[in-house]
Amino acid sequence: MSSVLPLLIDHALDGDDRLGPRHNALAQPYRFGPSPILERQSARESNARSYPRRLPIALKRGQGLYVEDIEGRVFIDCLAGAGTLALGHNHPVVVQAIQQVLRDELPLHTLDLTTPVKDDFVETLFSLLPPEFARDARIQFCGPTGADAIEAALKLVKTATGRQTMLSFHGAYHGMTQGALSLMGNLGPKAAIGGSGSGVQFLPYPYEYRSPFGLTSEGTVAASLHYIETILTDPEGGVSLPAGMVMEVIQGEGGVIPAPDDWVRGIRNITHRAGVPLILDEVQSGFGRTGKMFAFEHSGILPDVLVLSKAIGGSLPLSVVVYRGELDQWRPGAHAGTFRGNQLAMAAGSATLRHIRDEQLQDNAERMGQRLRSHLRHLQSDHRCIGDVRGRGLMIGMEMIDPDAQPNSLGQPVAASALASQLQRACLERGLILELGGRHGSVVRLLPPLIISEQEIDLVADIMAVSLAVVTRRTMPD
Secondary structure, three states, X not given: OXXXXXXXXXXXXXXXXXXXOOOOOOOOOOOOOXXXXXHHHHHHOOOOOOHHHHOOOOEEEEEEOEEEEOOOOEEEEOOHHHHOOOOOEOOHHHHHHHHHHHHOOOOOEOOOOOOHHHHHHHHXXXXXXXXXXXXXXXXXXXXXXXXXXXXXXXXXHHHHHOOOOEEEEOOOOOOOOHHHHHOOOOOHHHHOOOOOOOOEEEEOOXXXXXXXXXXXXXXXXXXXXXXXXXXXXXXXXXXXXXXXXXXXXXXXXXXXXXXXXXXXXXXXXXXXXXXXXXEEEOOOOOOOOOOOOOHHHHOOOXXXXXXXXXXXXXXXXXXXXXXXXXXXXXXXXXXXXXXXXEHHHHHHHHHHHXXXXXXXXXXXXXXXXXXXXXXXXXXXXXXXXXXXXXXXXOEEEEEEEEOOOOOOOOOXXXXXXXXXXXXXXXXXXXXXXXXXXXXXXXEEEEOOOOOOXXXXXXXXXXXXXXXXXXHHHHHOOO
16 A cells, blocks of 8 residues: 555646645544534435435535535545546536537527437447447437436336336335335335335345355355246246346445346346346446446346436436337337436537547546455455455445454344444545445445546555544454
8 A cells, every 4th residue: 555645645636726725634634513504504405315414515626536625625536426427527528518518509408309419429329339239229318317217217118018017136226216216125215105115026136245045156146046037937936027127237325236247147048038128227337337338248248228327417417218129119208308308418428428438448447446446455354344345347345344243144244334434434534535335334335437547546545544444443442
């Protein structure tokens, strides 16, 4: 690990005076006191707000990986809009694309009428898809969020198949609207509205570190595939043939859990034989994030339906569903949305997608992800409280555990939720924004922009190392 953290921050921000004063994150951790703007937010915003509870900052400016708050404190942003900011904050190609739309006085709102901007966006997106999928694909523009695209995908396969039930997975996250929420593995958000699980059958996901079957990695894959195939073929199984299966190739909010490639291929074969459309949710994992343009490309499969959002809008709200042409059975107007014609987002999205492709940022994500995971595994060798380090590309998770607590009945360690929260706060105090997720919020998640450099990866690792040392001294006995 590098020991020159202050110098790295100075170098990373050198020449960009917009991001305020330099700081020594190791020697002088940030302190967070009362703030009028945060107090007003707390008083006036919904109790459903989430991020401000763990990240009590009010942001003022952003450039690349860095953001500055109203107090002049600079942070490395490894949350990056939950993966939305593929190129970081205010990347020149994004800013230029937005400014060009405004200079040309292009219509900013078009419903689903086409424009040259929209046509360029579609052509750019389709050029990134596997040719055999793009050849006969159709695209549906949805409302601004990934959740609306999930809703559209559900309606699409139900219309095409005439069936009503769906298959989803333990640990799944697909959004917070009613239909998307019914697919969620996490019970907490559903409890207040009566479960919202009608018509959805949940299946075991191949969580290798915490196998739902208490088996090895290979055994988990085999058992999961056998169980799922049995559900779809057993005439006494009690499960009707579903309209579709919704799946994340890498679960994000569920704890950064990559599905083994053999399992993904097995799922594709099972659903194909059963005639069940496979919907892949790549809202967070798409566009270079995992080291491939799309996460499903690691296993060499093709989906029936692909759900895309976040990075696709170049930091602005946009979502789409791309699907096989034979599924295009719905009537005109069957899915609509006032803001499905967001021209600024399409322009910013086209610029972002081309830049990812032209600069091969998926390859940078692969290299930088390997480098960061290597740093974290080095930390793991020194800290028994790090149970697992995993991920693909720049979609990385580190699961915190209590190594001294009694394991569960399957021999799996107890999640250390409080320690994960303390580590998140310690990192924030040292200038690093990251997120938590997974079972009991015990997984530290990192989703840095794809433009991150080796030097910045080392900087992130240094901050995490120091923060981990601080919180383990604070919470662990000598």
